Amino acid sequence: MQLQKEEIERLERTYRLNLINSISGIKPANLIGTKSPTNKENVAIFSSVVHLGSSPAxxxxxxxxxxxxxxDTYPNIMETGFYTINHVSEAFIQxxxxxxxxxxxxxxxxxxxQLEVEYIGDFHAPFVKESSVKIGMKHEESIPLPNGCIFVIGSVEMIICPDDTINDLGQLDLEGYSGVGISGLNTYYGLKKLDSFPYVRENEIPEFK
Incomplete structure (x- = not known):
């Protein structure tokens, strides 16, 4: 199949929606937890979490x-300033x-x-207890995007994960706790580690054939 822009725009709406949402490949599956100023808890799935920087995190x-x-998610973040990011694993994808x-x-x-709420220390927003990897976030900035969406930027305030999911280099083993990814809007994939390569320096590039 080969489609030009005009052909893509003429596709049936649901077909186009599924196609464009899946062509970016596997995306992370995360639950974002929030709590309103009146202590009403909310959690919703997102597949758009991205790394911006490590220093600051x-x-x-x-x-x-x-x-x-x-x-509820966005108003809760804007009104309280805090939220959580919780990795989804195979045990509770549905x-x-x-x-x-x-x-x-x-x-x-x-x-x-029937997801279990977990509070850690005095952090305002709720975590998902079933999640192996939990991240406490503080809202820093919201940037309007041309399509009306909002790019929500936050600083990492807290990380909680089992000791055996992190190696000596600080790398997270997604396969070890059965982490999952999302393709499109509603298809979930298990993650399997295939290989690990060193930091690339020009004089260390192999001779590829």
Whole structure:
């Protein structure tokens, strides 16, 4: 199949939606947890979390356009300044996926999808107890994007993960705790480590054939 821009734009809406959402490949599966100023807890799945920098440690994700009736995640982040990022693993992918449902404002996805809330120290936002890798985040900046989406930037305030998921170099073993990735909007893949290579220096590049 080969499609030019005009042909892509003429595709049936759902087909085009699925195609464009999946051509970027496997994306991370994360649950973002928030709590309102009135202590109502919320959690929702996102596949757009990206690394921005290590010093200072920053991550970002893309929030869809906010309508006249915004959902809970973004308002909670803006009003409290804190949120959590929780890796999804194979054991609870179905529960994680269904947090994408549009529930009534203030209704907790934690309760509806039977995900367990976990609080760590005095951190304001709730973590997902089932998640092996949990990250406490502080909101730093929100940047409007041309398509109406919002690029939400946060600083890493806390990392929680099992000792055996990190090697001596600080690398996270995604396969070790059955982490998953998302293709498109609703297809999940298991992650398997294939190889690991050294930091690339020009004089160490192999002779490829």
């Amino acid at each position: 920053q991550l970002a994700f893309i929030m869809r356009p906010q309508t006249d009736i915004p959902r 529960k994680a996926h269904y947090t994408s449902a549009k529930l009534e404002k203030g209704e907790s996805e934690f309760e509806r999808m």
